[in-house]
Amino acid sequence: MNPIDIATIRKKLGNSADIVFKEFNIQYDNRVQTVNLIYAEGFVDTNAVQDFVLETLMVDLPKLDTDKHPFLDFMTVGDVQELQSTDMMYHDLFSGHVILIREGTEILSIAMSGIKDRAVSEAMTETVSRGPKEAFTENIQTNTALIRRKIKNPNLWLENLRIGKMTQTNVSIMYINGIVTDKIVDEVRSRLARIDIDGILESGYIEELIQDAPYSPFPTVYNSERPDVIAAELLEGKIAILVDGTPHVLVVPALFISFMHSAEDYYQRADISSLIRILRFVGIFIALLGPSLYIAITTFHQEMLPTQLLIGLAAQREGIPFPAFIEALIMEITFEILREAGVRMPRTMGQAMSIVGTLVIGQSAVAAGIVSAAMVIVVSITAISSFVVPAMNMSISIRMIRFLLMGLAASFGLYGIILGIIVLVLHLCSLRTFGVPYMSPFGPYIAQDTKDTLIRLPHWAMRKRLRLINQNNLTRSKDKAPGPERR
Amino acid sequence: MRRTLMLTMLVVTITLTLTGCWNRRELNDLAIALAIGIDKAGDQYMVSVQVVDPGEVASNNRTSTRTPVTLYQAKGQTIFEAIRKMTTVSPRTIYSAHLRMLIIGEDLAKEGIGDALEYMSRYYEHRTDFYIAIARETSAASTLKILTHLESIPANQLFSSLQTSQKEWAPTASITLDQLIMDLVDKGKEAVVTGLRLRGDQEIGQSRSNVEQISSPAQLQYSGLAVFREDKLVGWLNDIESRGYSYIHDDIYNTVGVINCPEGGKMTLEVIRSKTTTKAKMINGKPEIRLGIRTELSIGEVLCNIDLTQKSSIYELEHQGEARVRGFVERTIKEAQENYKVDIFGFGDVVHRAYPAYWKQVEDEWDSIFETIPVEVDVVFNIRQTGTVNNSFMQEFKQKKE
Structure with missing residues (x-):
């Protein structure tokens, strides 16, 4: 690896005032090494930097034998990565990481996020009188956590992507492996991969870029800001697309009838x-x-x-x-x-x-x-x-x-x-x-799937998942009508 | 793409020609006609149309100086001509899909109503759910000039009044256009149409002062049934005979009748349900009609000394009632057979249904057979209720006096 020139990095960032460069020397074993610390203002928790990075380097390090080990081994922070080149550095820099460069050779990216996010608050657009009140926030990590909290299953899989040539927005595809139809996931992946836009600021961008019928007045991508709705859709074998920076999470495939359903329909009798x-x-x-x-x-x-x-x-x-x-x-x-x-x-x-x-x-x-x-x-x-x-x-x-x-x-x-x-x-x-007829289960008519359309049958009566969406794993439950046990 | 576009254009153009009668009219371009009156005027027709002034009818902005309806009149060789001629006086075209009443003058009825009904049945705007009445001893036009209480639109008053009196009183017949035309063309049944009388002062009846008094000086009243031979009026059934007609024709929904008590005095019975079955029987190659009238009643009013707690007195009353109904039913049949010599009851249809082969031979001379056809009337009364009390308090009252 070529020695990293701090001046080049500085120049690349256009000497932006909000990027903090801190250069200092650390001493141990009577040797002096130059360390550069780079972070973006407002992105990192400065107290954490003080406590975990600087203290480690300046106080703990002299006691250790560092020659044999890189800094990576000493960092008392969970999410630390060694980067191989400076290209990778910038995305981390603007995701709340602290970049540590030792002697111009070793680059460490340390997660120290201190971005001030909006707290999880009540849903504004999809209100219910019975049911969870929480809604997604603008932070994609919070959002995935909100969903995972509902589905505690290793089969809930998440794929990360970066879309937007300029914005490098984090986009995640979420689905439950084993329920979802792989062909639909492949289709979503390929449609997302095809996107070549410079900026994604809201999930609406993605929606417009991947929808099936761009000239139709009807939406073919569903969105919700409620974690419980997204969890329910995932359980039906659909795929959620989370976009960093917006509380609105997309769901595909979106059937016509699901636009007519409210979350509360499933919580009331x-x-x-x-x-x-x-x-x-x-x-x-x-x-x-x-x-x-x-x-x-x-x-x-x-x-x-x-x-x-x-x-x-x-x-x-x-x-x-x-x-x-x-x-x-x-x-x-x-x-x-x-x-x-x-x-x-x-x-x-x-x-x-x-x-x-x-x-x-x-x-x-x-x-x-x-x-x-x-x-x-x-x-x-x-x-x-x-x-x-x-x-x-x-x-x-x-x-x-x-x-x-x-x-x-x-x-x-x-x-x-x-x-x-x-x-x-x-x-x-x-x-x-996404390959599923929009009007199903009415066109084509699938009697089994109409249990949750114009009316909703009790949960114990809806034993099967939608046939056109979950092509391989149809059984939802084997529940029967409840009541006291017959003797 | 081009092909799809062409195809779409083609489909659009073709479907637009399939629209049938297409006519766009705003509500305020319509003169909503609710009643049409047809009279004879020399060899022409005099057509009178009662048109609503919606602004005067709607509840909020009534000025009470103008009448809720207006009457447009025009003469013409045909009815359609006269109605179109009305645009010379009316600012809007006459819209008659909401017609409630068709009134035909007695003079015209005597000459024949067929020609008048031809237009009514042909014109596309007309529905067939309006009632038809014959203006008795007056012209149709003058009956349409009377202002009425309660229903501010006279045509609505006539419509509802006929409907309720048919249901609650019986001696009227609510005949609609399709029924009437069916009766006219049917060889086995002649038509009857209810009569409409004008009572009181016609002059005052036309002005608002008719509805400014508690008791209107001029009123319209249904009275009797007009008997038709073919399409010509030949005479009238009076109220008793009209009720007999209603019994025979199974038009009784609910009515009241007064009967004599066994020991003198009177009593009112209310019909709750009534069903008449008409059957034809061939006896020695001659047809005979059997009328079975099954009526359920309740006691409505007791003005005599009778013990209603006894079964026997109830039976006694039932027999009294049966006899009375049989009496006026037979009288009505006699009247039709001897006086008018027309089969207004549809006995011909009954014979037709029962003996189609026989009917084929006699259908053209049915009227003469009808004149002498024997009719057996079987009435069964069932008194189901005595109202909310058993014996009348008047009995105790009388005992106390003694």
């Missing part, structure tokens, strides 16, 4: 969760079709309404200048603006906006005769319904398609809506996610 799921599908139906059905029926199929309702709706539309479609569009876009503003604006503005949103737009628009009260009701119930979709990305897809269906309804009535739905179903059935 089966009958309750089944009813709630049915309610959720009703909500999704409204979110998708609410305004378009209203438009179609009031402008094409007035004979479908009960007479009293027709007269009531007609009374509300008296004096409304726009066609029902434009009316719906105005209200829908207004709502989307309100929603987007609600997400982006500073929290303190919330009250002001809710007043403007409800009073000015809700009431005054009706009073001013721009939109009818019935339309406000339809748009509101649609808006609320779109939030019953547990997965945000699926909810957005449904919102986008809603606008398309509104256009179809306005031009062709129910006929248009049906055409739209047919196209939608065809499209959904044509999608695949």
Whole structure:
């Protein structure tokens, strides 16, 4: 190994001010050796450096016979590695390691991470009333630990990768060996290996780079910030992709139906969760079709309404200048603006906006005769319904398609809506996610796997794993309906 | 790729031509017609359409100075022509899918309703679930000009009133368009249509002051059944005969009847359930009709001295009731056989079903056979309940006085 020139390293790092170079001499056996200590400010725990590195070198070392042994043997720190070249050094340097260079020959990388991470806190987007509250953090080590804590099994395997030519982001693939189908893991590996982007700042980057249908409005990669959800998916034989720096962990393959399931469905009793799921599908139906059905029926199929309702709706539309479609569009876009503003604006503005949103737009628009009260009701119930979709990305897809269906309804009535739905179903059935049909277990229909779809059967009744995902290890349990032992 | 694109375009273009009757109309472009009245005006038709003013009906912004409905009238050689002519007075096209009532003037009914029904059955907007009534001793137009209480839309009032009276009172018949047309073309049954009378002052009835008083000066009332031969009105059944018709035609859902007590005084019985079976029998090559009426009742009102705790008195009452019902059922049949000479009960259909071969021979002269067909009426009453009490408190009251 060539002697390492500290000046070269310094130059390579552009003399950045936050990189600390410390050069000192240590003495032992009446000899003097030069040692260089390099670390990035803010990344390392300086107390630990003081206690374990400097003290070892300056106090303990003179008592030992070091000629025969490298420093590596003396370090009183667990994670110490000897590096073979300086190229490897930089990634460690920015992962919270201290680099120790002895006499320009031996390079040690000592883990002394002192990065200030956000503590594990409550999940913000996927809230449950029963179930664990914890959510992932931005630190990938914390996240893998959170998952491992749920599945204490040597078969939970983890593969590390570095993706992003500039960012060198840590990405991990996690799966349970023995349940997962190897072909799917290979597919994930190869898709990740193909990525050639310069920077990965969030798992969304990875999602876009590996998904199956980039032009489809539907997400084919699932994500969650809840360790329990990820653990459940791993147990179903799926593969988690963790990305350093984000609490959102990806899961593939992602079936359409899993976007409709919430973690709590598995924690509440089966009958309750089944009813709630049915309610959720009703909500999704409204979110998708609410305004378009209203438009179609009031402008094409007035004979479908009960007479009293027709007269009531007609009374509300008296004096409304726009066609029902434009009316719906105005209200829908207004709502989307309100929603987007609600997400982006500073929290303190919330009250002001809710007043403007409800009073000015809700009431005054009706009073001013721009939109009818019935339309406000339809748009509101649609808006609320779109939030019953547990997965945000699926909810957005449904919102986008809603606008398309509104256009179809306005031009062709129910006929248009049906055409739209047919196209939608065809499209959904044509999608695949990492080789698995997106609509399974409905298309193709696998009766066994529908136990956990529109409803959820009790855990003791779901004895098999999903057939298309776990092709070799299907049996989940041999449980039977519980009860006192029969004698 | 190009092929897929072309194919998609082709499919889209083709499917768009498959839409059938395609018509986009906003709700506020519709004049929602809830009742149509058809009268004779010389050799033309006078069509009156009751159209809702939705703003006046909806509960929140009622001004109470305008009427909830308006009437558009037009004359034409045909009904369709007249209705389209109405756009000269109406700002919106008439939308009649929500039609509740079709009223036909008595004059027109006497000349024949077939031509009027042709348009009603053909036009694509019409459903067949509206009721048909004959304006009795008045014109259809004038019955549509009466404002009503409770239901602010008169057509709705007529619709609900007919529905409830059929269910709770029986001597009315809620006939829909498809039923009526079926009766007209059916050789084994002639049509009956319920009659609608206008009571009181027509002048006041047309104005808002009709509904500004607790007791409306002008009211619409269903009364009697119009008897048709082919499509022409030939006469009316009175209320008793109408009830008889309802019994024979198995239209009784719930009604009340007054009977005499064995020892004088009166009593009201309420029908809870009733079922009529009509059967045809060939006796010596001649058809005979057997009517079996099974009725379950409860005692509704006791205005006489009777011990209801005794089985025998209940049986006595049942016999009284049976006799009474048999009486007016037979009277109704006699009226139809002797007076109008038309088979409004559908006995022909019963014979047709039982003896199709025989029916083939006689179907063209059925009316003359009907005139003399013997009808055996068998009524069975079952009194199931006596209401919430047994004997009337009036009996104890009388005993105390003595």
